[in-house]
Amino acid sequence: MDGNNKIRQFFFPSLTVRFLIRASLVALFAYLFFGHLCTPILIKGHSMEPTYRDGSINFCWKLRYIFSQPKRHDVVAVRFAGNKVMLLKRVVALAGERIEFRNGKLFVDGKEANEPYVRYPCSWDLPLRQIEKNCVYVVGDNRNMPMENHYFGQAPMKRIIGGPLW
Amino acid sequence: MVRIKYLVIAVLVVILGIWAALHFFQSEERKVKKQFHLLSKWALKEAGENTFTMAQKTRNIGKLFAEHCELKADLISFSGRYTPEEISSYAASARFSFSNLSLQFYDFNVAFPEEGIARVTLTGKLKGRTTTGEDVDETHELECALKKIDNKWVFSYVEVVEALKK
Numbered sequence: 001m002d003g004n005n006k007i008r009q010f011f012f013p014s015l016t017v018r019f020l021i022r023a024s025l026v027a028l029f030a031y032l033f034f035g036h037l038c039t040p041i042l043i044k045g046h047s048m049e050p051t052y053r054d055g056s057i058n059f060c061w062k063l064r065y066i067f068s069q070p071k072r073h074d075v076v077a078v079r080f081a082g083n084k085v086m087l088l089k090r091v092v093a094l095a096g097e098r099i100e101f102r103n104g105k106l107f108v109d110g111k112e113a114n115e116p117y118v119r120y121p122c123s124w125d126l127p128l129r130q131i132e133k134n135c136v137y138v139v140g141d142n143r144n145m146p147m148e149n150h151y152f153g154q155a156p157m158k159r160i161i162g163g164p165l166w
Numbered sequence: 167m168v169r170i171k172y173l174v175i176a177v178l179v180v181i182l183g184i185w186a187a188l189h190f191f192q193s194e195e196r197k198v199k200k201q202f203h204l205l206s207k208w209a210l211k212e213a214g215e216n217t218f219t220m221a222q223k224t225r226n227i228g229k230l231f232a233e234h235c236e237l238k239a240d241l242i243s244f245s246g247r248y249t250p251e252e253i254s255s256y257a258a259s260a261r262f263s264f265s266n267l268s269l270q271f272y273d274f275n276v277a278f279p280e281e282g283i284a285r286v287t288l289t290g291k292l293k294g295r296t297t298t299g300e301d302v303d304e305t306h307e308l309e310c311a312l313k314k315i316d317n318k319w320v321f322s323y324v325e326v327v328e329a330l331k332k
Contacts, residue, residue: 015170045303080289080307080329082273087305087329126332138330151305153330 037062038165039083047140047150048088050119051075052164060086062162070136070160073117078138079161088164089138089152090117093131101126104143120144129154136160195276198284198312201319202271205230209269211261211294220261228254231321232313238325264302267294271308282314 013019034040039060043052052058052075060077070076070091078087092115093099093108100106104122106113122143131137131154139152188196208223208230228250235253238245248256261267275287292304311323 015174017170020170078329080273080305081275081287082289084272085289085291085305089330151330153328153332155330159329 041077041086041088041164043088047142048075048090049142051090051117051141052088059165060162061165064163065160069157070163075164076136076138076155076160077162077164078155078159083161086161087138087151089140089155091136092139093137095131095133095135097137098128098130099126099137100128101147106139117141118143134158194278194284198276198286198319199274201230201312201321202274202286202288205321206269206271209257209261209267211264211267213266220258224254224258224261227257232315235321236323238323240326240328263296264294265297267292269293284312284314284319286310286312 039062041058041060043056043058044054046054065076072091072094074091076089076091078089080086092106092113097109099108101122101124104124106115118141120142124143124147126147134157135154136157137153138155140150143150192200205227208226211220211223231248231250231253233249234247235250236247237253244256270291270293272289272291273287277285279285287307287309290306290308292302294302296302307327307329309323309325309327310321312319313322
């Protein structure tokens with residue numbers, strides 16, 4: 001009987017002031033944490049395959065680059081006008097470096113980059129260009145599509161809002 | 167327990183009051199956002215749309231724009247100043263090449279730099295399938311300016327911002 005009461009109390013708690021305060025605090029914490037610090041994201045599209053599959057779920061950890069800068073090979077979230085829609089891309093070159101694609105191979109400062117995360121064939125050709133100050137160059141892992149159909153390029157640091165949790 | 171009940175009722179009444187105030191006394195910001203929602207509504211194309219609906223929707227799209235609206239979209243080579251009629255006919259031909267189409271807007275940042283002018287930065291997402299069977303999924307940041315003419319907000323400037331520079 002006592003066990004039944006405890007179960008009922010767990011699922012249908014009494015509407016006391018103490019309960020309301022506790023519920024409000026949980027709701028506030030959840031709003032701040034999942035709304036601003038670690039936002040759930042639904043990955044749509046194939047540009048980061050096979051690392052991130054279309055339809056998979058992850059979290060964007062927004063404190064990742066508070067005290068540090070994105071490093072080469074980091075996967076970052078790039079914002080548009082706000083935080084609801086963002087791009088998930090990989091950093092392949094840093095400010096001041098020169099990059100180009102030759103026959104699908106990425107060259108950074110004239111040296112062929114080692115990219116174990118690129119699993120699909122690629123045939124892109126992109127002329128040499130230098131990354132501007134306070135920018136990084138981001139590309140998706142799936143380059144098995146015409147270059148015109150893949151959204152990539154130089155992103156200002158102010159657009160990088162974090163990275164996926166895993 | 168009785169006090170808690172009254173507290174819950176009071177909170178509900180306050181929430182209902184706020185909702186009613188927001189619903190019946192629309193702010194200028196809401197009126198501006200409404201124009202985007204209308205654009206979204208009229209750009210939407212579902213499979214099997216008849217000619218009459220299509221003509222009505224494209225005519226309505228034109229009505230959302232000022233007499234000389236400046237469009238800046240280097241990505242699709244569509245830059246210049248256009249009349250509402252020209253925009254309607256461009257929208258008609260664009261919609262004609264899609265079997266289904268949706269245009270959604272997210273992350274609105276609305277500012278009023280001066281009386282009768284609204285500047286909006288937002289994310290636009292265009293999704294659909296062309297009549298040739300090609301899937302289109304484009305996301306871009308947009309910078310727009312709207313003018314208040316005859317108590318109605320109309321688009322006077324639309325620019326597609328490149329978040330990533332190839």
